[in-house]
Each structure stands twice: as structure tokens, then as C-alpha cells.
Amino acid sequence: MLRSSSLVLVLFASPAIAAADVLPEAERPHDWEPRDPPTPAPPPEKELPALALWLAALATATFVAVARPRLQERTR
Amino acid sequence: MTTPRVIADRFDVVATRHRLRWLRWERSRNDRAYGEDDLWTTAVDRRTGDRVRVLERLPEEFWQWAASMWAEAVARHVVAAASPHTVPILHVGQGVVFAEPPPAVARPRLPPAQAAACALAACEVVARLHAIGCGGEGGRTAHGRLDFDMPMPIDFGRHNLRMTQRSGEWTIAWLVPSHRELADLDDAPPETDPDALARDLEDRIAGSVTDEAADLPPQYDPHSDPIAGDLARLAGFYLSLAPPARGQPAIVDAVRRLAAGEPVVRDVAGLARLLQGLAPAASDWDARIAALPVVDVLPLPALDWDRVIAAGEARLPELVPRQRAYVVLPLAVAYHRRATLRAAAAPTDALRDAGRAAELDPITPYHVTRAVLLDRLGRRDEARAAIALAFATPEWTSAPTVEVDEIRLLNAGEVVLGDRERARAHATRGTIALRDGDLALAENDLRRALDLDLTAAHAHALGAVLYAGGDLAGAAALEARAVELEPASARYRWDLVVSLHRLGRRDEALVHARELEALEAGDPNGRARRIRLLNGA
Numbered sequence: 001m002l003r004s005s006s007l008v009l010v011l012f013a014s015p016a017i018a019a020a021d022v023l024p025e026a027e028r029p030h031d032w033e034p035r036d037p038p039t040p041a042p043p044p045e046k047e048l049p050a051l052a053l054w055l056a057a058l059a060t061a062t063f064v065a066v067a068r069p070r071l072q073e074r075t076r
Numbered sequence: 077m078t079t080p081r082v083i084a085d086r087f088d089v090v091a092t093r094h095r096l097r098w099l100r101w102e103r104s105r106n107d108r109a110y111g112e113d114d115l116w117t118t119a120v121d122r123r124t125g126d127r128v129r130v131l132e133r134l135p136e137e138f139w140q141w142a143a144s145m146w147a148e149a150v151a152r153h154v155v156a157a158a159s160p161h162t163v164p165i166l167h168v169g170q171g172v173v174f175a176e177p178p179p180a181v182a183r184p185r186l187p188p189a190q191a192a193a194c195a196l197a198a199c200e201v202v203a204r205l206h207a208i209g210c211g212g213e214g215g216r217t218a219h220g221r222l223d224f225d226m227p228m229p230i231d232f233g234r235h236n237l238r239m240t241q242r243s244g245e246w247t248i249a250w251l252v253p254s255h256r257e258l259a260d261l262d263d264a265p266p267e268t269d270p271d272a273l274a275r276d277l278e279d280r281i282a283g284s285v286t287d288e289a290a291d292l293p294p295q296y297d298p299h300s301d302p303i304a305g306d307l308a309r310l311a312g313f314y315l316s317l318a319p320p321a322r323g324q325p326a327i328v329d330a331v332r333r334l335a336a337g338e339p340v341v342r343d344v345a346g347l348a349r350l351l352q353g354l355a356p357a358a359s360d361w362d363a364r365i366a367a368l369p370v371v372d373v374l375p376l377p378a379l380d381w382d383r384v385i386a387a388g389e390a391r392l393p394e395l396v397p398r399q400r401a402y403v404v405l406p407l408a409v410a411y412h413r414r415a416t417l418r419a420a421a422a423p424t425d426a427l428r429d430a431g432r433a434a435e436l437d438p439i440t441p442y443h444v445t446r447a448v449l450l451d452r453l454g455r456r457d458e459a460r461a462a463i464a465l466a467f468a469t470p471e472w473t474s475a476p477t478v479e480v481d482e483i484r485l486l487n488a489g490e491v492v493l494g495d496r497e498r499a500r501a502h503a504t505r506g507t508i509a510l511r512d513g514d515l516a517l518a519e520n521d522l523r524r525a526l527d528l529d530l531t532a533a534h535a536h537a538l539g540a541v542l543y544a545g546g547d548l549a550g551a552a553a554l555e556a557r558a559v560e561l562e563p564a565s566a567r568y569r570w571d572l573v574v575s576l577h578r579l580g581r582r583d584e585a586l587v588h589a590r591e592l593e594a595l596e597a598g599d600p601n602g603r604a605r606r607i608r609l610l611n612g613a
Binding site: 026029036041046 | 139142146209376377379401402404405406408409410412413415416417419426437441444445448449451452491500503504506507508510511533536537540541543567570571574575577
């Protein structure tokens with residue numbers, strides 16, 4: 001009895017079974033992945049040592065002092 | 077009796093399509109033949125009363141959710157492009173509604189100039205698709221297998237790339253995105269042209285058509301470059317309209333070699349120029365070829381991520397657990413892609429996206445992106461926790477397998493990390509450690525990152541760690557490497573100048589300082605730095 005009813009069930013369900021998809025496994029669409037995902041921000045920028053900064057300021061002052069008269073000459 | 081279905085309040089569904097598998101079963105079992113109409117959902121446009129055809133996924137095809145998103149994105153592109161060579165699309169959203177296309181007839185035999193004109197029209201469609209990242213026959217997954225989720229929505233068969241006559245001239249009417257299942261009917265002899273086979277046979281007996289294997293387009297090769305594949309198929313399309321006869325010009329031979337897979341040209345515009353030689357009298361070719369986008373490397377597919385995410389989130393509650401992964405995995409990828417696009421301009425929004433991606437699919441890349449964004453926002457504690465999660469998940473460098481009854485199965489759920497991704501994880505942890513002052517961990521991680529992926533950013537970051545630890549010579553060597561890898565970066569060069577300056581190598585510092593000055597010429601933010609450089613000089 002049990003056997004015949006399962007046979008009926010199989011015969012009844014066979015078109016549905018035949019039409020059922022054999023599913024591939026779910027995957028991440030590789031093409032959607034960003035090629036350049038965010039990367040860590042660079043470390044903080046370096047500063048010159050304090051002494052060097054003093055020298056730089058001095059050099060700037062000289063630069064400005066030399067550059068000014070030249071600029072005035074040009075405007076004349 | 078089921079309730080009548082209406083699409084977008086406009087299209088009354090007349091018949092829902094059958095599945096190809098079911099139709100095949102019916103044919104083999106009950107001898108019931110099927111045709112094109114069985115494969116379409118058909119509807120009537122309320123506005124015009126015209127019949128329309130709907131390309132849609134049935135609800136049970138949940139596993140193709142990503143593919144349907146991609147097909148809809150391509151459909152929107154086609155609507156925007158409004159090309160006369162594609163079948164008009166009337167609606168996109170939960171399927172694509174096409175105006176009634178012309179019948180799928182057999183390929184007519186045309187003189188070379190006319191065939192070249194049809195091929196040029198096809199080139200115009202394909203070149204624009206390439207520009208949005210749509211091309212080739214199918215993608216590959218990270219595991220290297222064929223990507224079932226993302227079939228490319230263009231088909232070159234006669235049921236999708238249709239030929240039709242407009243005012244006496246043959247032209248193309250292409251179904252884009254294509255209905256891939258129609259390809260099943262391509263091999264069947266066309267009902268509309270019963271004489272085609274007889275005519276072909278006559279031509280072959282008369283010797284006007286050569287019969288060589290090379291005339292056929294190449295068999296499907298998933299390893300081939302997608303653009304090369306499309307070029308071969310376009311060349312094959314030309315040859316299907318104008319088969320190579322004996323004594324034809326050298327151009328036809330070039331087209332034939334292209335169809336056989338030889339790299340005669342590199343992009344669609346190149347093929348169009350080649351075909352131009354077959355239609356010398358045509359006047360508008362120059363302008364049309366000039367308008368073609370030149371794409372020799374396929375870009376990433378361009379989708380509207382807001383739309384994909386909204387559709388995915390709306391779909392999730394409808395799914396039972398076994399169906400969820402088919403939507404959850406692509407949806408997480410979409411969130412990650414949007415997070416990447418927003419990272420610079422809107423880091424807080426990007427962080428929310430990366431968080432949702434990691435929540436849906438907790439894999440290393442998403443945790444790393446979260447950590448990067450948290451670090452950028454200065455939320456150091458949370459960044460540390462996020463990067464710890466990234467390292468807590470197992471690291472796969474090749475596809476992992478599981479043994480089931482002595483059969484090795486590929487475990488597709490695991491993510492395979494490439495060297496670049498592993499380097500990004502180490503660089504992130506190293507950079508966070510550097511900001512925390514943990515120099516030993518920072519050095520260890522950044523060295524690993526540099527070994528895995530030699531980039532200027534990694535060399536520079538490791539240089540910063542050595543500099544912080546007092547190893548000026550080591551730092552200068554790495555910074556020099558960073559400058560070598562990215563000579564246009566003022567930032568890397570400045571840090572190298574400082575290291576060289578502190579080492580007392582003034583001459584070398586001066587050389588780089590001058591380069592830096594040239595790089596920053598006209599940059600108002602660079603002025604302060606240049607003033608400081610005078611000291612270096």
C-alpha cells in the first residue's frame with residue numbers, strides 16, 4: 001500500500017521534478033566588487049625639526065627682502 | 077481562475093511564459109512542440125492596444141536575482157541610448173517590456189556593403205554596451221568557475237539579433253537585454269524562410285560560398301577576453317550575412333580571421349573601421365565611427381546601486397531561509413560597492429553601507445572597509461574592533477573544499493582573498509597600530525602588506541613606522557621606493573626630503589626638493605612647504 005502510494009506520488013510529481021532547477025550555489029557577483037576598495041589614510045605628514053623651521057623662516061625673510069625691490073622695479 | 081496581472085498599471089498580462097525546462101519535458105513526454113510565444117510573457121498596452129512582450133523572471137527564479145538586476149540596468153541604458161537598432165523598451169522594473177519585435181527570420185544573404193552596414197549598426201550597439209561594462213558571454217567567479225548569477229545579457233542568435241526590412245533596406249532590431257532562452261530556438265529551421273536551406277545548398281554546389289570550419293564563429297571559450305569574444309561574434313554576424321566567397325578583398329579575410337578568434341583589431345571601433353572598407357560609398361560612416369566609444373578593457377559593470385539596494389532590501393522579507401543567500405550575497409556586494417564610491421565624499425554614509433554589508437555577509441573585505449572608514453573618521457576604538465573581526469574570519473588563498481562521502485566539493489560560500497585584499501587588511505591593521513603608537517605590530521603588519529602587494533602607499537606607510545622608531549636610513553630607503561613607484565606624489569617626495577635632510581644627505585634632499593617644487597608649482601597649499609624647503613636647499 002505504502003509502496004503504491006509513493007509510486008503514485010512520484011508519477012504525479014515527475015513533471016514538476018523534471019522541470020525543477022538544479023540550483024547553482026549562491027555566490028557573490030565578482031564583477032560587482034569594487035576594484036579599488038577604500039585603503040587606510042596615510043600616516044600624518046612629517047615636519048622638519050624646530051631648528052630647521054627657524055632657518056626656513058630666516059631664509060623666507062631673506063627671499064622676501066630680495067624679491068620686493070625686484071617686484072617694484074618691474075612695476076615701474 | 078487567477079486574478080489578471082497588470083504591469084506598471086499599463087500592461088495587461090495575457091499569458092505568462094513557460095519555463096524552457098517544462099517545455100522540453102512536454103515535448104519529449106507529450107510530443108507537444110513549442111515556439112517563441114511559449115517563452116514570452118505577453119501583454120497588451122492599455123494606451124495603444126498593441127501587443128508587447130515581457131522579459132521577466134518567474135518568482136521561483138529567485139536565484140537569478142543579481143542577473144535580473146543587471147539585465148534591468150542594461151535595459152535602462154538601452155532606453156537612454158534610444159538607438160534605432162534595438163527593439164524599443166516601454167518599461168523597466170520587475171521585468172523589461174519590449175514593443176512587439178519583428179519576426180525572427182533566417183539571416184538573409186546580402187551584398188558586402190549592405191552586410192557591412194548591418195554589422196556597423198551592431199557595432200554601435202555593442203560599443204555602447206562595452207562602455208557600461210556589458211560584454212562577453214559570461215563572467216567568472218572569484219573561484220574561477222563560470223558565473224551563473226551574471227550571464228551577460230547580449231545574445232547574437234537570430235532570435236535576439238533580428239533582421240528586418242525597413243523601406244526596402246535590411247537592418248537589425250536587437251533585443252537588448254537579450255532573452256537568452258530564445259537561443260534554444262536558433263538551431264531550428266525557420267518557418268518563415270523554408271527555402272533558406274535549399275538556397276544555401278545551391279550556393280555551395282555553385283561554389284560561390286566556401287565551406288571551411290574557420291567560417292564559423294569560435295566555440296564558447298570562457299577564458300577568452302570578453303571584448304575579443306564580442307569582436308569575434310560581431311565578425312561572425314557579418315559573415316552570416318555575407319559568407320566569404322572566393323576572390324573577395326583582403327578585408328573579408330581579416331574579418332574571417334577575427335571571427336576565428338585572431339586579434340586583428342582590439343576594439344569595436346577598430347572593427348567598424350575595418351568594415352568601412354567594404355562600404356566605400358556610404359557617406360555617414362566617418363561620423364558614426366568617430367562617435368563610437370573606444371573600449372579595449374571592459375570596465376566594471378555600471379549599475380544604479382541605490383536602485384539595486386532598494387530592490388534587494390524589498391525582496392529580502394519575501395524569502396525563506398534557503399533562498400536568502402541568492403539575494404543577500406549580491407546585496408552585500410552592492411552595499412560594499414556603494415560604500416567604496418562614497419568613501420571620499422561622504423564617509424559617514426559609506427560607513428553605514430559597509431556596516432550593512434558586513435551585517436549581511438560577514439566576510440573579511442567588508443570588515444576591512446569598515447575599519448578603514450572608522451579610522452578615517454577618527455573612531456579608533458571601533459576601527460580596532462572592526463579590523464580584529466577581519467582577522468578573526470578564516471583566510472582562504474584558494475577555493476576551500478569540503479569532503480562529503482569522499483567527494484571533494486567546492487565550498488563556494490567562503491570568500492577567497494587575493495594577495496591585494498590580504499595586503500589591504502594588514503595595511504589597515506598596521507596603520508591603526510601606528511596611530512596607536514604600537515610600532516612593533518605596525519611594522520610587522522606593514523611589512524606583510526608590502527610583501528603581498530608592493531605599492532607606494534604600503535612602502536610609504538612602512539617608512540613612516542621606521543621613521544617613528546628612529547630608523548631614518550630604513551625610512552629613507554622605503555620612501556625612495558614609494559617615490560619610485562609613484563613619482564607624481566608630492567606627499568611621498570616631501571617625506572623623503574625630510575628623512576634625507578635629517579640624515580644629513582643634503583644633496584639628495586635638494587634634488588628631490590627641486591622635483592617637489594616643480595610638482596607643486598601653482599599650488600597655493602604647497603607654498604608653505606616650499607618656503608621650508610629653502611632650508612633644504
